[in-house]
Amino acid sequence: MKISLASKRVVVTGGSSGLGAAMAVAAAAAGAKVALNYSRSAAHAKSVVAQIEAAGGEAFAMKADVSNPKAVAKFFAAVDKRWGGIDAAINNAGMDGERALSWKVDFADWMKVIEVNLAGTFLCSAEALKRMVPRKHGVILNVSSVHEVIPWSGYSAYCASKAGVSMLTKTLAQEAAPFGIRVLAIAPGAIRTPINKNVWSDPEALEELKLKIPLGRMGEPSEIANMAVALISEVASYVSGCSLFVDGGMTNYPEFARGG
Ligand code: BGC
Numbered sequence: 001m002k003i004s005l006a007s008k009r010v011v012v013t014g015g016s017s018g019l020g021a022a023m024a025v026a027a028a029a030a031g032a033k034v035a036l037n038y039s040r041s042a043a044h045a046k047s048v049v050a051q052i053e054a055a056g057g058e059a060f061a062m063k064a065d066v067s068n069p070k071a072v073a074k075f076f077a078a079v080d081k082r083w084g085g086i087d088a089a090i091n092n093a094g095m096d097g098e099r100a101l102s103w104k105v106d107f108a109d110w111m112k113v114i115e116v117n118l119a120g121t122f123l124c125s126a127e128a129l130k131r132m133v134p135r136k137h138g139v140i141l142n143v144s145s146v147h148e149v150i151p152w153s154g155y156s157a158y159c160a161s162k163a164g165v166s167m168l169t170k171t172l173a174q175e176a177a178p179f180g181i182r183v184l185a186i187a188p189g190a191i192r193t194p195i196n197k198n199v200w201s202d203p204e205a206l207e208e209l210k211l212k213i214p215l216g217r218m219g220e221p222s223e224i225a226n227m228a229v230a231l232i233s234e235v236a237s238y239v240s241g242c243s244l245f246v247d248g249g250m251t252n253y254p255e256f257a258r259g260g
Contacts, residue, residue: 003233006031009083010232011076013037013066013124014093016045018193019143022221023090023228024048028057030229032088035079037064039093066093066120067112076127085135088232089128091121092143094161096195099154110157117161118168125172125183133179139232140176142169142185146247149187162187166243173241182240186228189247191219214249214257 010027014020015036024034025048034052038045038061045061052059060082064075079086097113100106121142132138147159148166166185173183190209192200199205200218210216227246230236245251 001235003230003235004031005088005229005233008032008087008232009035009079009085011035011037011079011086011089011124011128013089013091013120014039016041016048016061018195019188019191019221019224020090020092021048022225023092024059025051025055026222026225026229027088027090027232028052028059029055030233033057033083034059035075035082035086036061037066037075037093039063039065066091066124067115069123072120072123072127076124076131080131085131086128086138088139088141089124090141090143090228090232091124093117093120093124094143096155096158101154102156105156113157114161114164117158118164121165122168125168129172129176129181132181133176136179136181138181140172140181140183141228141232142183143228144169144185144187144243146187146189146245146250148185148243149251169243170241177240182236184231184236184240185243186224186231187243187245187247187251188224189213189219189245189250191221191224193221212250212254213247214252214254217248219246219248 010032012020012024015024016038024036028034049059049061062075064071094117125140142165144165145162148162152159169185176183
């Protein structure tokens with residue numbers, strides 16, 4: 001069995017760094033044309049595009065805030081203009097936000113996380129579905145997190161947004177299924193990216209984190225990216241309406257391995 005995305009047009013939001021960059025590169029390596037958006041760093045986005053082109057692939061990057069409906073519409077219109085439509089959308093753009101207990105958090109900061117992670121996923125999914133439904137073809141992969149089910153003190157917006165992404169995924173999957181469109185989510189655990197550098201760059205914090213991971217190590221971005229490629233490919237043609245946890249067992253109640 002060969003996993004191929006040959007001739008597929010794939011949108012990856014937040015494709016300039018971390019998991020998004022890894023997924024963009026992996027999708028291109030599997031033969032896809034990749035459009036990525038970024039919110040801040042044009043330089044990072046350019047370097048992902050350059051990496052894809054150096055490997056013989058095709059990609060372009062555009063600045064777009066996923067929580068802004070007009071910016072999202074513009075981004076998808078740019079993909080249409082270039083490639084005449086899309087075959088898969090990976091809604092990856094997201095942020096943890098600053099750690100703050102709910103009675104201390106700044107509401108604007110709290111809302112920003114919801115807007116980017118949840119509203120952003122909705123807006124990009126809606127733009128993708130507008131194009132996919134009439135063609136009765138396409139797949140949407142939302143990037144959730146183990147925190148769609150694991151509460152995380154100090155990150156109420158993040159956890160609520162990811163639980164929301166999970167239910168959004170299931171609901172959109174129900175809406176889109178009659179058109180042969182799959183909507184699903186990938187739920188990563190602790191993957192070594194810039195988002196959690198504060199943890200993996202501190203030896204004590206890293207040891208504490210490893211206790212929460214049955215496989216005893218953080219994941220690498222490629223371990224999410226490879227699975228994402230499989231999930232948007234024909235290999236996963238019967239998978240829809242669910243989240244696949246790729247977390248080294250983090251959601252498997254690791255404490256119970258040490259007695260009940
Ligand atoms: C967060 C990471 C965290 C991981 C496990 C992810 O969703 O973005 O910062 O390390 O969950 O807690």
